[in-house]
Amino acid sequence: VFMGSKKYPKENFWDEFLANNGGESNAWTDCERTCFYFVCHQHSFNKALDIFAQFFISPLFLKQAVDREIMAVDSEWQMLAINDRERMRNLIAYELVEEGHPMGKFMAGNVKSLKEDPEKNGINVYEQLHSFYVKMYSAHYMTLVVHSM
Numbered sequence: 001v002f003m004g005s006k007k008y009p010k011e012n013f014w015d016e017f018l019a020n021n022g023g024e025s026n027a028w029t030d031c032e033r034t035c036f037y038f039v040c041h042q043h044s045f046n047k048a049l050d051i052f053a054q055f056f057i058s059p060l061f062l063k064q065a066v067d068r069e070i071m072a073v074d075s076e077w078q079m080l081a082i083n084d085r086e087r088m089r090n091l092i093a094y095e096l097v098e099e100g101h102p103m104g105k106f107m108a109g110n111v112k113s114l115k116e117d118p119e120k121n122g123i124n125v126y127e128q129l130h131s132f133y134v135k136m137y138s139a140h141y142m143t144l145v146v147h148s149m
Contacts, residue, residue: 001036001137002027003065005054011065014051023048032102049146056137063126067115070125074111 002025004011018024023040036055040048080086086108097103118125 001055001059001133003069004060004062005051006058006060007054008051009060011062014055017044017048017051021048025052056142059133061126061129061133066126066129070109070111070114073109073114077108077110080108 002014004013008014010016014025018038018040021040021044023038023044025036025038027034027036029035036052038048038052093103115125118128
C-alpha cells in the first residue's frame with residue numbers, strides 16, 4: 001500500500017516526504033496481522049498522517065509496483081531461508097501444528113508463492129490483491145495508535 005494513492009500518486013512520494021521530515025516507515029506481517037508504522041518530525045505529522053491514511057483509503061496497486069514489491073518480499077524470504085530461527089519456526093508451523101490451524105499456513109511469501117504458482121493456476125494476482133484489499137482493509141478490522149511527543 002505504500003506505493004502510491006489516488007491523492008498522492010507519485011510512487012516514492014511517501015519515502016521522499018519522510019526523508020525530508022526526519023522520518024521513516026515500515027511494515028511487517030506476522031501470522032495473521034500486518035503492522036504499519038511511521039515516524040516523523042512533529043511539525044510534519046498532520047501531512048504525514050494524511051499521506052499514510054490515503055494508502056488505506058485509495059491505494060493504487062499499480063502492476064509494476066506490485067511486481068517490485070513481490071521481488072522485495074522474495075529477497076527477504078531468501079535471506080530468512082538460511083536463518084536457523086526461521087527454519088525452526090517453519091518446522092513448527094508446517095510439521096507440528098494440527099491440520100487446519102492458522103499456524104500451518106505459509107508464513108512468508110516468495111516469488112513462487114505470490115506470483116508464479118497463482119499465475120500457473122490461472123489466478124490473476126493483481127485482481128486477488130484488490131479483492132483482498134476490498135474485503136479486509138476495513139476500519140472494523142484495524143486498530144490505529146497515534147503517539148506524539
